[in-house]
Amino acid sequence: MAVEMQGVSKGFKGLVANNKVDFRxxxxxxHGLLGENGAGKTTLxxxxxxxxxxxxxEIFVDGSKVTIxxxxxxxxLGIGMVHQHFMLVKPLSVTQNIMLGLPSKKGPxxxxxxxxxxxxxxxxKYHLMINPKALIKNLSVGEQQRxxxxxxxxxxxxxxxxxxxxAVLTPQETKELFNILKLMRDDxxxxxxxxxxxxxxxxxxxxxxxxRDGCRVxxxxxxxxxxxxxxxxMMVGREVLFDFKDRSSDFGPDRLVVENLTLxxxxxxxxxxxxxxxxxxxEILGLAGVDGNGQKELCEVLTGLKTVSSGKIALDGQxxxxxxxxxxxxxxxxxxxxxRHKTGLxxxxxxxxxxxxxxxxxxxxxxxxxxxxxxxxxxxERLLKEYMxxxxxxxxxxxxxxxxxxxxxxxxxxxxxxxxxxxxxxxxRGLDIGATMYVREKLxxxxxxxxxxxxxxxxxxxILQLSDRxxxxxxxxxxxxxxNKNVSIEEIGLLMAGVESGAGQCKK
Ligand SMILES: Nc1ncnc2c1ncn2[C@@H]1O[C@H](COP(=O)(O)OP(=O)(O)OP(=O)(O)O)[C@@H](O)[C@H]1O
Ligand SMILES: [Mg+2]
Numbered sequence: 001m002a003v004e005m006q007g008v009s010k011g012f013k014g015l016v017a018n019n020k021v022d023f024r025x026x027x028x029x030x031h032g033l034l035g036e037n038g039a040g041k042t043t044l045x046x047x048x049x050x051x052x053x054x055x056x057x058e059i060f061v062d063g064s065k066v067t068i069x070x071x072x073x074x075x076x077l078g079i080g081m082v083h084q085h086f087m088l089v090k091p092l093s094v095t096q097n098i099m100l101g102l103p104s105k106k107g108p109x110x111x112x113x114x115x116x117x118x119x120x121x122x123x124x125k126y127h128l129m130i131n132p133k134a135l136i137k138n139l140s141v142g143e144q145q146r147x148x149x150x151x152x153x154x155x156x157x158x159x160x161x162x163x164x165x166x167a168v169l170t171p172q173e174t175k176e177l178f179n180i181l182k183l184m185r186d187d188x189x190x191x192x193x194x195x196x197x198x199x200x201x202x203x204x205x206x207x208x209x210x211x212r213d214g215c216r217v218x219x220x221x222x223x224x225x226x227x228x229x230x231x232x233x234m235m236v237g238r239e240v241l242f243d244f245k246d247r248s249s250d251f252g253p254d255r256l257v258v259e260n261l262t263l264x265x266x267x268x269x270x271x272x273x274x275x276x277x278x279x280x281x282x283e284i285l286g287l288a289g290v291d292g293n294g295q296k297e298l299c300e301v302l303t304g305l306k307t308v309s310s311g312k313i314a315l316d317g318q319x320x321x322x323x324x325x326x327x328x329x330x331x332x333x334x335x336x337x338x339x340r341h342k343t344g345l346x347x348x349x350x351x352x353x354x355x356x357x358x359x360x361x362x363x364x365x366x367x368x369x370x371x372x373x374x375x376x377x378x379x380x381e382r383l384l385k386e387y388m389x390x391x392x393x394x395x396x397x398x399x400x401x402x403x404x405x406x407x408x409x410x411x412x413x414x415x416x417x418x419x420x421x422x423x424x425x426x427x428x429r430g431l432d433i434g435a436t437m438y439v440r441e442k443l444x445x446x447x448x449x450x451x452x453x454x455x456x457x458x459x460x461x462x463i464l465q466l467s468d469r470x471x472x473x474x475x476x477x478x479x480x481x482x483x484n485k486n487v488s489i490e491e492i493g494l495l496m497a498g499v500e501s502g503a504g505q506c507k508k
Contacts, residue, residue, distance in 0.1 A: 001024060001025070001026060001027070001060075001062075001063065002025045002026060002027045002061070002062065002158065002159050002190035003023070003024070003025040003048065003059070003060065003061055003079075003159060003190065004022075004023070004024050004025075004059070004060040005021060005022065005023040005024075005044070005047075005048065005057065005058075005059050005060075006022055006057055006058045006059075006060070007020045007021070007022065007056060007057040007058065008020070008021045008022075008023070008044065008047060008054045008056070008057030008058075008059070009021070009054060009055045009056045009057055010040075010043055010044075010047060010052060010054050010055055011055055012392065012400065013392050014392055015391070015392040016213075016214045017040045017043040017214055018040045018043050018044050018047070018054070018211075018214050019040075019213070019214040019215045020056075020057070020215070021040070021044055021057070021211065021214070021215065021216045022216055022219075023044065023209055023216065024219070025159065025190045025192060026190060026206075026207070027158075027188050027189070027190050028185055028186070028188045028189070028190070029185060029190060029191070029206040029207060030181055030182075030185050030191045030193055030204055030205045030206055030207075031190070031191065031192050031193065031205060031206070031207050031208070031209065032193050032194075032195065032200075032201040032205035032207070032208040032209070032222070033045070033192055033193065033194045033208075033209055033211070034194075034195075034196075034198075034201060034208055034209070034210045034211070034231060034234075034235055035210055035211035035212060035235055035432070036212065036235055036236060036404075036432040036433075036434060036435070037390065037402055037403070037404025037405050037407075037408070037430075037431060037432045037435055038390030038391075038401075038402045038404065038405050039211040039212055039213065039214065039235075039432075040211050040213075040214040041163075041194050041211055042163055042194070042402060042403070044211070045081060045161045045163060045192060045194065046081075047059075047068075048068065048074065048079060048081075048161065049068070049071055049074045049079060049081040049161060050068040050069060050070045050071045050072075050073050050074040050079075051071060053069065061077045061078070061079070061159075075155050075156075075157070078156055078157050078158035078159055079157060079158075079159045079161070080151075080152030080153070080155060080157030080159065080160050080161070081152070081160075081161040081162075081163070082145065082148040082149060082152060082160070082161070082162050082163065082165060083163055084163050084164050084165075084167065084168070084403060084430075085341060086144050086145070086148055087148075088136045088144055088147060088148070089136065090135075090136045090137040091135065091136075091137060092135065092136060093132065093133055093134060093135055093136070094119070094130055094131065094132045094133070094134055094136065094139075094147050094150070095112060095115055095116050095119060095132040095133065096112075097136060097147060097151065098115065098119065098147070098150065098151045098154055099111075099112070099115055102155070115132075115154075116132045116133075118154065119132045119150060119154060120132060122150060122153050122154060123150060125183075126149075126150075126153065126180050126183050126184065127176075127179060127180060127183060128146045128149060128150050128180060129146070130143060130146050130147060130150060140173075140292070141168045141169065141173075141291075142168075142169050142170065142173035142176070142177075145165060145168075145169070145173075145177070146177075146180075149180065157189070158188075158189050158190065159189065159190045159191075159192075160181075160184065160189060160190070160191045160192070161191075161192045161194075162181075162191065162192065162193050162194065163194045164194050164195060164196070164403065164430060165177060165193070165195075166195060166197060166200060167195075167196075167429055167430055168429075170290055170291050170458065171458075174200070178200075178203075178204050181193070181204065182204070185206075193205060196404075196430065196431065196432050196433065196436075198228040198231050198232065198433070199228065201222065201231065202222060202226050202227075202228070202231070205222050206221065206222060207219070207220065207221050207222060208220055208222055208226075208231070210231070210234045210235055212234075212235065212236075212237065217234060218234045232433055235432070235433070236432075236433070236434050250282055251280040251281065251282050251283050251468070252280055252281030252282050252450055253280060253281060254278040254279070254280055255278075255279055255280060255281045255283075255315065255316055255420065255421065255452040256278065256279045256302075256313075256314075256315055256421050256452050256454070257277075257278040257312075257313075257314045258275055258276065258277055258278070258302070258311065258312065258313050258314075259276055259311055259312040259314075260274050260275070260276060260310065260311040260312065261274070261275040261276075261298075261301060261308050261310075261311035261312075261313070262274060262275075262308065262309045262310045262311055263294075263297055263301060263306065263308055263309050263476075264309045270476060271294050271297045271476050272294050272297055272298060272301070272308070272476045273294075273475065273476035273477045274311075274477060275294075275298065275311070275473075275476070275477070275478055276478065277471055277478060277481060279421070279452040279453070279454060280452065281450045281451075281452055282447055282448065282449075282450045282451070282452070283447065283452055283453070283468045283469070284443065284444075284447050284452075284453040284455055284466050284467050284468050285452075285453070285454050285455065285467060285468070285469050285470075285471055285481075286455045286456075286457070286463035286464075286466065286467030286469070286470040286471070286484070287454060287455065287456045287457075287463075287470075287471050287472075287473055288457075288460060288463050288470055288471070288472045288473070288492050288495075288496055289456075289472055289473035289474060289496055290474075290496055290497075291458060293473050293474050293475055293476065294473055294475070294476035294477075295338075295425065295456050295473060296338055296425070297476075298456075298473070299335065299337065299338070299423050299425045299454075299456065301313070302328075302333065302423050302454065303325065303328050303333055303335040303423055304320070304323060304324055304325035304326075304327060304328035304329075304333075305325055305343070307322060308321060315331055315332075315333065315420065315421065316420070318331075320333075329358050329359070331420070332417075332418070332419045332420035332421065333419065333420065333421045333422075333423065334414035334415070334417055334419035334421065334422045334423065335414060335422075335423050335425075336410055336411060336414050336422065336423070336424040336425060336426075336427045337410070337425055338425040338426050338429075338456075340406050340407055340410055344406075344407075344410045345398045345406060345409060345410065346398065347397070347398045347399040348397060348398075348399065349397065349398060350394065350395045350396060350397055350398070351380055351384065351389070351391060351393075351394045351395070351396055351397075351398065351401075351409060352376050352377060352379070352380035352394040352395070353376075354398050354409050354413065355376075355379060355380050355383055355409065355412060355413045355416075356376055356379065356413075357413070358413065358417065359417065360376075364379075365379070377394065379416075380394040381394060383412040383413075383416060386412070387408045387409075387411065387412045387435075387438075388408070388434075388435070388438070389401075389405050389408045389409060389412070390402065390405050391405060403430045404430050404431050404432055404435060407427075407428075407429065407430050407431055408431070408435065411427060411439055411442070415442055415443075415446060419446075419451055420451060420452065421451065421452045421453070421454070422443070422446060422451055422452075422453045422454070423454050423456075424443065424453060424454065424455050424456065425456045426456065426457055426458060427439055427443065427455070427457070428440065428457070428459070428462065429458075440462070440465065440466055443455065443466060444466065447468075455467060460489055460492060463492075464484065464487070464489070467484045468483075468484055469481055469482065469483055469484055470482050470484050470487060470492060472492060472495035472496055474495065474496060474497070474498045475498060479495045479496075479498065479499075480495050
């Protein structure tokens with residue numbers, strides 16, 4: 001047994017995040033930790049990593065009772081954790097990052113050469129393809145994650161905790177990560193994998209523990225017979241429907257029209273390269289593509305966060321090109337951003353403030369320049385209930401919410417703002433299965449009300465399920481726009497790889 005947590009409880013200001021949880025982690029196994037948003041998964045693992053102290057309960061590592069009062073203690077005990085938001089220093093190299101905070105074997109002198117050799121050896125052993133000399137700022141998200149894993153292994157971890165590692169990875173990167181985790185398991189290490197993607201739990205885990213409302217409700221071995229609906233049932237305590245009603249075809253006129261959009265970055269590289277499309281009122285246009293092909297920048301120009309280098313953006317016939325972000329907001333373009341920490345929320349503010357942050361001086365929440373506190377409070381209480389946001393109350397700060405509940409705050413704010421257009425970038429990332437279905441229904445409901453939705457998602461199933469038409473982006477260009485009637489995943493996959501629609505010719 002690598003770890004045993006017994007009767008662990010943790011409360012935050014009257015909210016019980018963990019309630020007498022038992023958790024047993026075996027050596028040489030990958031252990032899935034499942035539960036709805038706010039169920040207490042991250043809290044339990046933060047306790048094991050020494051970030052929080054439990055209110056009650058005991059922890060045993062390798063059979064001995066331990067007190068883990070800080071992360072450095074956890075690391076001494078061979079426990080490493082990779083958080084969803086990486087803690088790397090961008091301008092420094094891989095090796096420099098890994099050496100940070102570690103004593104040098106050469107006293108006051110840095111031992112870079114030896115560390116680099118050791119890193120290369122570890123990287124070879126676990127197939128973590130990484131150049132130790134590379135600067136973090138030049139690495140993709142998947143590569144940065146590998147650096148975090150390498151760092152934990154370098155510190156001698158026998159127990160590795162990964163909190164939703166695949167939420168930010170492409171399918172290919174996920175496959176590579178899982179191969180690494182399997183090598184670690186075969187090497188006798190213990191891995192905890194937190195994920196909302198049930199196929200992942202079924203495919204790679206040997207065992208699963210399920211939390212609900214802070215309590216452990218199940219612990220089972222994963223077998224060939226384990227199904228998604230069985231896991232969902234244990235998590236939610238009820239069935240969750242995966243099907244949607246038929247798509248309507250009641251479209252209005254063109255609403256959001258973009259013509260020949262181009263964007264050139266500071267390094268004179270062309271990021272968007274002549275983008276053309278239109279979305280009708282009452283239509284969801286899905287945008288499929290491998291991450292990093294211009295999706296993020298397209299969202300930024302469509303919400304006024306960046307100005308295009310050339311081209312035209314028009315909303316209901318009115319040109320918005322060159323206008324400021326606040327004009328895009330007042331014209332009714334809602335934005336669900338990919339990175340909720342950077343652009344979605346004010347982390348230090350409470351829930352009720354975050355819910356009105358974009359229109360606090362609008363008529364809904366102020367009169368004659370004075371804030372209407374009752375309206376603000378009513379709004380927060382209504383949305384908290386409607387979106388099933390789990391928190392100690394509307395005064396809870398955004399930074400204290402679980403990842404999924406932070407995402408729900410953004411969704412609630414943007415969808416409730418009566419938008420004309422919703423630019424939704426990975427709207428269900430980090431959400432549990434029930435919340436995911438709820439958000440998808442909400443997007444359909446908005447579409448049926450005549451809103452135009454641009455849906456960007458790494459999840460092709462989600463795109464196929466919700467979109468009326470599907471555009472595929474590759475290298476800053478739209479490679480094809482398909483009617484979502486009899487599209488196949490294969491067809492989209494080809495376009496995602498840069499193969500032109502119909503022509504069947506590879507450009508590269
Ligand atoms: N530092 C904190 N202060 C106050 N409340 C907190 C704090 N950390 C967590 N909580 C609360 O504890 C509960 C459990 O949160 P936790 O982050 O463990 O959930 P989770 O299972 O990881 O959810 P998700 O899937 O959304 O990430 C949530 O209701 C959250 O708001
Ligand atoms: Mg969490």
